[in-house]
Amino acid sequence: MSPIITAILLALTAMLANGEYFLGSSMLSRPLVTCTIAGIIMGNVHAGIVMGATLELAFIGSFSIGASIPPEIISGSILGTAFAIGAGKSTAVALTLGIPIASLVLIIKNLCFIFILPFFVHKADQYAAEGDDKGVGRMNLLGGFFSVNLPIGLIVGISYVLGSPMIKAFLGIIPKFVINGLGIATGLLPAYGFALLLKLMINKRNVVFFVLGFALAVYLKVPVTGVAIFGGCLALILTGYAAFKAHGEPTAATAGPAPERNSTNSSDKNGGIDYEDEEF
Numbered sequence: 001m002s003p004i005i006t007a008i009l010l011a012l013t014a015m016l017a018n019g020e021y022f023l024g025s026s027m028l029s030r031p032l033v034t035c036t037i038a039g040i041i042m043g044n045v046h047a048g049i050v051m052g053a054t055l056e057l058a059f060i061g062s063f064s065i066g067a068s069i070p071p072e073i074i075s076g077s078i079l080g081t082a083f084a085i086g087a088g089k090s091t092a093v094a095l096t097l098g099i100p101i102a103s104l105v106l107i108i109k110n111l112c113f114i115f116i117l118p119f120f121v122h123k124a125d126q127y128a129a130e131g132d133d134k135g136v137g138r139m140n141l142l143g144g145f146f147s148v149n150l151p152i153g154l155i156v157g158i159s160y161v162l163g164s165p166m167i168k169a170f171l172g173i174i175p176k177f178v179i180n181g182l183g184i185a186t187g188l189l190p191a192y193g194f195a196l197l198l199k200l201m202i203n204k205r206n207v208v209f210f211v212l213g214f215a216l217a218v219y220l221k222v223p224v225t226g227v228a229i230f231g232g233c234l235a236l237i238l239t240g241y242a243a244f245k246a247h248g249e250p251t252a253a254t255a256g257p258a259p260e261r262n263s264t265n266s267s268d269k270n271g272g273i274d275y276e277d278e279e280f
Contacts, residue, residue, distance in 0.1 A: 010082055036048045082160055105152070
């Protein structure tokens with residue numbers, strides 16, 4: 001297969017992986033999917049799957065949280081895998097190339113969000129003011145295509161044509177303190193995203209749950225999965241799920257006419273808390 005055709009197929013793979021703007025969250029952007037497809041294109045499916053699994057572990061926490069945008073894992077995974085397989089190198093090379101490429105493309109992606117996407121957003125606002133729902137939908141699709149799909153596809157295709165030496169040389173030009181700064185910023189962005197979400201969501205009713213999760217993670221060294229399990233169990237308890245199952249109350253299909261609701265009796269039955277009226 002000629003390099004041009006390979007570059008086009010890799011670019012189309014990157015655009016497909018960015019299709020979540022059209023298809024919704026389908027997990028097509030994860031390295032396990034993109035690296036496998038890249039392996040098929042490069043003629044080595046086994047290496048693509050192995051590299052995809054390795055890069056999946058490296059990027060396992062790379063999800064957009066609030067206003068934070070993680071490294072551009074699609075281009076990093078595809079190009080890292082393609083360059084490694086093309087050079088006959090190991091998985092370590094794919095990881096070594098994938099992470100800096102993802103961080104570099106993130107800068108370009110942010111520039112597209114700053115200079116390209118606002119045009120479509122403002123046009124969508126105009127259509128919304130005119131009551132043109134089709135125009136709003138059209139701007140949504142075009143904005144996602146021209147600010148994300150097309151730029152990332154072009155980056156992947158052109159980068160593969162230029163070749164791995166050119167990419168390595170370009171990365172070598174970037175000062176080390178810039179790369180280190182990008183690494184630190186990448187680690188801080190998820191925390192910043194959580195902070196933005198908490199600013200909108202947290203209040204005096206639910207702040208105790210945040211403090212509990214913080215204490216479990218920091219002082220008791222409970223991993224994130226453990227904190228999630230605690231949170232799930234606590235949510236079931238507070239919504240009365242456990243009490244409902246334990247008492248074996250009749251379902252809607254077998255129960256007779258529902259008696260008139262007595263807020264006092266319901267509150268007494270659940271330990272003084274009326275779960276239907278309580279806000280969490």
